[in-house]
Amino acid sequence: MIQTNNQHILVVGGGIAGMMLSWHLYRSGVSFKILDEGYRSASSYQAAGLINPVTGRRFVLSWLYDQLVTYAERTYGEISDFLGVKVSREVRFVRDFSSPLEENVWLGKCGQKDYAPHIYWTRDIEIPGTVFSGGKTYGVTRGKRILSSILLDGWSDFCRQNGFWIDGRWDRPITESMPIELDGEPFDAIVFATGAARIWDQSWAHLPLIPNGGEYFIVRIPDFHTDYLLKRKEVLVPLGGEMHWFGATYDWDGVRQRPTAEGRNYLEESLKSMMFCRYEIVEHRLGLRPTVKDRRPLIGVSELQPRVYFFGGFGTKGFSLTPWWASHFISHMLRGIPLSEEVDLLRFHTR
Ligand SMILES: Cc1cc2nc3c(=O)[nH]c(=O)nc-3n(C[C@H](O)[C@H](O)[C@H](O)COP(=O)(O)OP(=O)(O)OC[C@H]3O[C@@H](n4cnc5c(N)ncnc54)[C@H](O)[C@@H]3O)c2cc1C
Known part of the structure; x- marks a missing residue:
């Protein structure tokens, strides 16, 4: 848990994971900035944005479907009202x-x-x-289908207009002594929501993110x-x-x-x-x-730096998983509510 009262959080990555994190921070009145390098092969810009209750060859109900999708529906509805444009629709x-x-x-x-x-x-x-x-x-x-470009462009436009968006790439390794800042601006915590691009960042190399x-x-x-x-x-x-x-x-x-x-x-x-x-x-x-590999998200704190977090590993289901897990993660980061063991990246820590 981070310890200050007036938190200022840097979210690295503006795909669906970074978008959902920053939306929840905004709604909780927490100050944030998003740093994004504009990598358009990122999953969130390519996805069909579907939320399908029954998947796989054996037609199994998706993991925690009712809980996650009830929350996701509410969240996408609130974002649609906020942006003044519909970001999801019912499909069959x-x-x-x-x-x-x-x-x-x-x-x-x-x-x-x-x-x-x-x-x-x-x-x-x-x-x-x-x-x-x-x-x-x-x-x-x-x-459901989430209209991912409308959602992500709408949110990034809002963030840009309000000075919450920084175009650029995070390219420093994570170390025990690293300053929690960007270009001289101090932050209370940094959350990496960098999707599959993490393969280019050795700091998270021990995580089994494929x-x-x-x-x-x-x-x-x-x-x-x-x-x-x-x-x-x-x-x-x-x-x-x-x-x-x-x-x-x-x-x-x-x-x-x-x-x-x-x-x-x-x-x-x-x-x-x-x-x-x-x-x-x-x-x-x-x-x-x-x-x-275990088909569960990877969320939690870096083993090197207690003010650096990772929020990712959403696999084939980023659009149904990120709303609920963003809310859960923020309760953990800001209020110390324990993270669910199923998603906590501690399960893969080496120390
Ligand atoms: C073809 C395809 C179809 C899909 N269909 C669906 C679907 O129907 N439904 C569904 O729920 N999911 C679907 N998915 C999966 C879904 O897209 C992912 O689960 C989700 O988009 C992951 O989001 P993310 O924000 O974690 O990562 P990403 O979308 O990869 O976003 C990462 C962001 O981080 C930024 N970034 C990375 N590194 C840095 C850095 N060092 N500095 C600054 N910025 C950085 C990138 O520019 C990018 O904007 C699909 C995926 C694919 C490829």
């Missing part, structure tokens, strides 16, 4: 089953108390030009309209007009800095197996997800 995913077994698992879950509010099945969906036609049974999931590559397409599909997000292996997300987001790959060797030929072939095959209508691949892009 329609899902094709790859086998009768998969279909049975889904139908069984639809009847269970925990799952029933989130998923159902139907035979009524017809989306011409896609596999979602022909009177088969499809699974449907209720979820950059995971996600390649995706921006696709133009003329004369094609549906409100559903179409999910097979990958998901097709309407962006407005003819433009769609389609992806993404999941590459554990996420050391690549550019989209690959393999990724392109994989996505082309996947798109072809779902869409029979005419489309054009407009762009092929890559983002790096900050994933952790």
